[in-house]
Amino acid sequence: MSDGIPTESFPITPRNRVKRLHERGSYDKAAVYAILDAAMLCHVSYAIDGQPYCTPTLFWRDGDRLYWHGSSASRMLRTQKGGVPVCLTVSHLDGLVLARSGFNHSANYRAAMCFGTASIIDDPEEKVRGLADVINRFYPGRAETLRQNTAQEIKATTIIGMTIEDASAKVRSKGVGDDEEDYGFAIWAGVIPVETVIRAEQDCPRILPGKTRPDNVAAYTDGRRLDAALTETHKAYETLK
């Protein structure tokens, strides 16, 4: 499932159907994956006894599978051990949209909501692969260059996996949409773009002399958009696998 050329759509169900401003919605796997693969951070929602939690965490995609990880001590992960319904959402803020009425103010964004049943990865092979993937997805080829994981670290790490059962993408990417009769008002309107960028790396002060940035972080260059770097590293990770 890591061929990177999804051609299908997710099924439309009551939970993923885009109801508000549905013209912005899509169920294409390619549209959902493009939003996921441009991100490092997601928000995972789950409920314990009716109380919802929304936890920000790093995640990665392998085909139709999503993975995230953390300590076994984490409340989120413990509750998900039995396999619980979750919603994993990724969003990118791309701009502020200022209109001539309050009602038409908006934002440009890309968001993907993914639904599925999450469970702890107990299979040793899938877990070891996950520990390498969480590094290689962001820094292709880096896992093999690191001090290897100890048995204690592997034990202390919990990886959660979920197959995407259904999902939707929602995108707004345009200028001001005012009511026709409002364009005559002498009010400034426009779009203020926003982007998340990479800054120059800061070497660890205890790095050994002469040790410079390796190829596995080459995508992260000063001033580049983070979403572009992450999209590139995801493609490289798929190629490596």
Added chain:
Amino acid sequence: MSDGIPTESFPITPRNRVKRLHERGSYDKAAVYAILDAAMLCHVSYAIDGQPYCTPTLFWRDGDRLYWHGSSASRMLRTQKGGVPVCLTVSHLDGLVLARSGFNHSANYRAAMCFGTASIIDDPEEKVRGLADVINRFYPGRAETLRQNTAQEIKATTIIGMTIEDASAKVRSKGVGDDEEDYGFAIWAGVIPVETVIRAEQDCPRILPGKTRPDNVAAYTDGRRLDAALTETHKAYETLK
């Protein structure tokens, strides 16, 4: 509640206690508010019949109250009409942390999780104030310069409000934290900072001749960090109120 100088802490309860890496956690209102006020986008979690949803949306803070809005058609808002438990989370990704072992890879971030019971704002006065606040919180003083809301628009807008009952902040803001014995490895390690910045505004093509950016968007200058601009506009909004 909009004096902007919170001096207290939120109560520590089973739901907001920071369990994983608890040394990164805080319950100070000032710490939570600083993270909230630097953001425009939050993720709101709620559950319908045990199915969690995680919805990205714009939000704003007025004292201990959080507000967000959308169309009455929104699934999220309809389910919240009776007053339902939600978790509203804000997170900022500040950097990628690359260590000498996979286990010590991390990210720098600031995140706040807020718990409460959300309900539709039905009080006409609070709703009208909210419609102005959602503009003025981001663009101080702008609401009064716009084409005024119509009765139809007010009706079509639903504002959701929630008093923060408990909350926590979690922050990582430091360099690589490798195991002492790992610093001798010839592996590059360091921090790659990430920041969300504003780009030059794009005037609406149908703007009237000579109409330039007003003071209410002065905080959003090309190249500035979005979190800094939002923190400044939140302060201005509190002063205006």
